[in-house]
Amino acid sequence: MTRAFLLAIGVLLPASVLAVLVALAFGSVAIPMAELLAVFTDDASRLHSTLVLDLRLPRALAAFAAGGLLGIAGALMQVLLRNPLADPYVLGLSGGASVGALLAMLAGLSMFSVSVAAFAGALLSTVIVFGLAHGTGSWTPTRLLLTGVVVAAGWGAMISFILAVSPTAELPGMLYWLMGDVSHATNPYPAWGVLVLVVLLALPLGRTLNVLARGPMQAAALGVAVRPVEWSIYIAAALITATAVTQVGAVGFVGLIVPHMLRLIFGNDQRVILPASALAGGILLTLADTLARTIIAPEQLPVGVITAMLGVPVFLFLLYRSR
Amino acid sequence: MAERPQPVARPQPHRDVAEARSVHEAPGPDTLLATRNLVIDVPGRTAGAPLDLTVNPGQCWGILGPNGAGKSTLLHTLAGLRDARAGRVELQGTPLAQHARRDLARGLGLVFQKHHDGFPATVLETALIGRHPYLRPWDIETAQDYTLARRALAEMDLSGMEDRLVDTLSGGERQRLAIATVLTQDPALLLLDEPTSQLDLHHQVAVLNRVRTIAAQAGRAAILVLHDVNLAARYCDHLLLLFPDGAACWGPTPTMLVPGALERLYNQSLSVGEIDGRPVFLPTIP
Numbered sequence: 001m002t003r004a005f006l007l008a009i010g011v012l013l014p015a016s017v018l019a020v021l022v023a024l025a026f027g028s029v030a031i032p033m034a035e036l037l038a039v040f041t042d043d044a045s046r047l048h049s050t051l052v053l054d055l056r057l058p059r060a061l062a063a064f065a066a067g068g069l070l071g072i073a074g075a076l077m078q079v080l081l082r083n084p085l086a087d088p089y090v091l092g093l094s095g096g097a098s099v100g101a102l103l104a105m106l107a108g109l110s111m112f113s114v115s116v117a118a119f120a121g122a123l124l125s126t127v128i129v130f131g132l133a134h135g136t137g138s139w140t141p142t143r144l145l146l147t148g149v150v151v152a153a154g155w156g157a158m159i160s161f162i163l164a165v166s167p168t169a170e171l172p173g174m175l176y177w178l179m180g181d182v183s184h185a186t187n188p189y190p191a192w193g194v195l196v197l198v199v200l201l202a203l204p205l206g207r208t209l210n211v212l213a214r215g216p217m218q219a220a221a222l223g224v225a226v227r228p229v230e231w232s233i234y235i236a237a238a239l240i241t242a243t244a245v246t247q248v249g250a251v252g253f254v255g256l257i258v259p260h261m262l263r264l265i266f267g268n269d270q271r272v273i274l275p276a277s278a279l280a281g282g283i284l285l286t287l288a289d290t291l292a293r294t295i296i297a298p299e300q301l302p303v304g305v306i307t308a309m310l311g312v313p314v315f316l317f318l319l320y321r322s323r
Numbered sequence: 324m325a326e327r328p329q330p331v332a333r334p335q336p337h338r339d340v341a342e343a344r345s346v347h348e349a350p351g352p353d354t355l356l357a358t359r360n361l362v363i364d365v366p367g368r369t370a371g372a373p374l375d376l377t378v379n380p381g382q383c384w385g386i387l388g389p390n391g392a393g394k395s396t397l398l399h400t401l402a403g404l405r406d407a408r409a410g411r412v413e414l415q416g417t418p419l420a421q422h423a424r425r426d427l428a429r430g431l432g433l434v435f436q437k438h439h440d441g442f443p444a445t446v447l448e449t450a451l452i453g454r455h456p457y458l459r460p461w462d463i464e465t466a467q468d469y470t471l472a473r474r475a476l477a478e479m480d481l482s483g484m485e486d487r488l489v490d491t492l493s494g495g496e497r498q499r500l501a502i503a504t505v506l507t508q509d510p511a512l513l514l515l516d517e518p519t520s521q522l523d524l525h526h527q528v529a530v531l532n533r534v535r536t537i538a539a540q541a542g543r544a545a546i547l548v549l550h551d552v553n554l555a556a557r558y559c560d561h562l563l564l565l566f567p568d569g570a571a572c573w574g575p576t577p578t579m580l581v582p583g584a585l586e587r588l589y590n591q592s593l594s595v596g597e598i599d600g601r602p603v604f605l606p607t608i609p
Contacts (some may be wrong), residue, residue, distance in 0.1 A: 002463060078442075079441075082439070082441045082442075084442070203461075204460035204461050205460065207452075207455060207458065207460075208455075208460075210444075210448075210452060211452050211455050213441035213442055214439055214440065214441050214452070215439035215441065217399075217404055217435060218435060218438075218439065220403075220404050220424065221402060221404060221428065221432065221433045221435075222428050222452060222453070222455045222456060222508065223424050223425035223426075223427065223428030223429070223455060223456035224424065224455070225424050263442065267444075267445070267448075268442045268443060268444050268448070269448070
């Protein structure tokens with residue numbers, strides 16, 4: 001375990017720094033590396049200084065934090081449901097957040113209110129999915145996953161309805177939010193706080209999650225207090241997702257693809273997968289956002305389009321290469 | 324075949340008696356596991372004889388009964404994974420409910436009939452999770468934990484498979500891995516649910532020999548659910564017969580090997596033979 005942990009962190013930590021540097025260097029204006037370093041030593045041009053420190057840095061950090069949160073939320077849900085298909089998107093959390101955000105946009109509220117509405121929507125969806133899946137008996141992973149998928153479909157219908165009745169002027173903003181958009185994330189620090197906290201809490205819980213992945217009965221027989229641990233994971237995953245979605249909109253694929261890719265490379269120890277998911281998710285979203293700003297600059301693409309376009313072929317390739 | 328004297332401790336089964344009678348033993352200060360008026364919660368069964376079992380160190384118990392008699396349910400109840408309908412289970416003199424889950428996992432370990440593997444893991448990783456009850460949240464498995472896991476794998480004849488993925492194992496290998504995991508867990512009381520159901524003859528004997536050796540160690544015991552009456556007769560010193568209607572009887576093995584009781588247990592007529600001075604039971608074929 002120690003070797004895999006050091007390998008994963010040893011590769012992903014420098015890669016994270018590199019990803020943020022790339023995000024600072026590229027965009028509508030490319031800044032050479034020497035000039036970029038000069039920004040931090042305080043003898044760059046005012047324009048570059050503003051561009052890097054005031055515009056690109058907060059955005060890159062926001063993308064990294066949100067990607068890291070989505071990655072770790074996906075990893076947690078996959079252990080909880082013992083199913084590699086589980087992620088915040090599939091389970092309807094992102095859908096609930098989207099409906100909340102779109103309703104707030106339709107009402108013409110401020111960007112801050114849109115965030116609050118998205119957060120509330122994600123939590124509402126969590127309560128609905130978990131409450132219904134629990135039903136009269138105890139919930140099973142399959143039932144929880146199915147409930148999530150169906151609730152997500154319901155949110156999808158509501159999203160279509162809202163889009164259909166919204167004034168044309170509102171549509172571009174709504175569509176961007178639905179596909180993920182980092183341009184509104186100006187204050188990355190709360191998300192970073194949550195990310196660091198979650199990683200610190202998840203690390204000592206890793207071995208318990210390894211045991212839990214083998215089923216609740218086996219976990220109980222090995223001394224795990226199953227019910228409290230499961231509830232904590234679900235609540236944590238919901239809060240993490242809500243925080244991420246509030247920052248960058250409904251970005252899909254990160255929570256699904258990142259943990260799975262890491263499992264194919266580093267094996268299945270949650271003590272490795274959880275921190276690695278945070279770093280790799282951050283890297284993926286940071287680079288995706290850089291591409292989104294660069295490809296058709298000065299126009300921007302929604303970042304969710306890029307995560308899907310990058311993630312799908314890489315994922316399929318890794319799956320094909322594995323046994 | 325040479326004439327052998329009948330061992331005193333192994334009386335011949337009472338061929339003429341159709342009923343086996345329970346032998347109640349009062350729990351003593353060393354008793355590992357005791358049940359008091361325990362009625363297990365088998366879905367759809369209203370009746371159920373209360374069980375007053377006393378498992379003392381050094382004993383190896385076999386649970387026999389037909390499908391659906393509640394053998395697995397009983398084992399899960401003894402492990403504290405299921406609530407009983409009535410009565411209670413005591414481990415080392417303390418009711419299960421008063422033990423923390425983690426402490427319980429050091430006192431007793433359970434091998435399930437079915438194994439869920441979730442995400443693919445290696446054989447060594449799977450055996451190592453047996454150390455979970457001994458490690459604090461921030462601890463990492465030590466060299467000693469690895470040694471214990473490797474030794475358990477060697478005992479279950481799985482050496483050299485440490486890096487194999489669990490989902491590539493055969494059914495019997497998977498079952499031996501589950502037993503290796505509980506050996507790594509190293510609890511005082513071993514609870515094994517049909518541990519030999521998928522094993523070849525050699526490995527059945529190897530596993531049961533190992534289990535009996537462990538049960539004979541100071542402060543330890545084992546309870547096995549078995550389907551093979553003859554293996555149970557050979558390896559277990561106490562038997563518990565669970566009848567489909569909820570009736571039960573238990574006691575030292577020789578007192579339980581009553582052909583009439585076993586025939587009623589399995590609803591199957593049996594022919595009784597004798598090998599090495601021990602009774603052997605085979606189904607009668609019309």
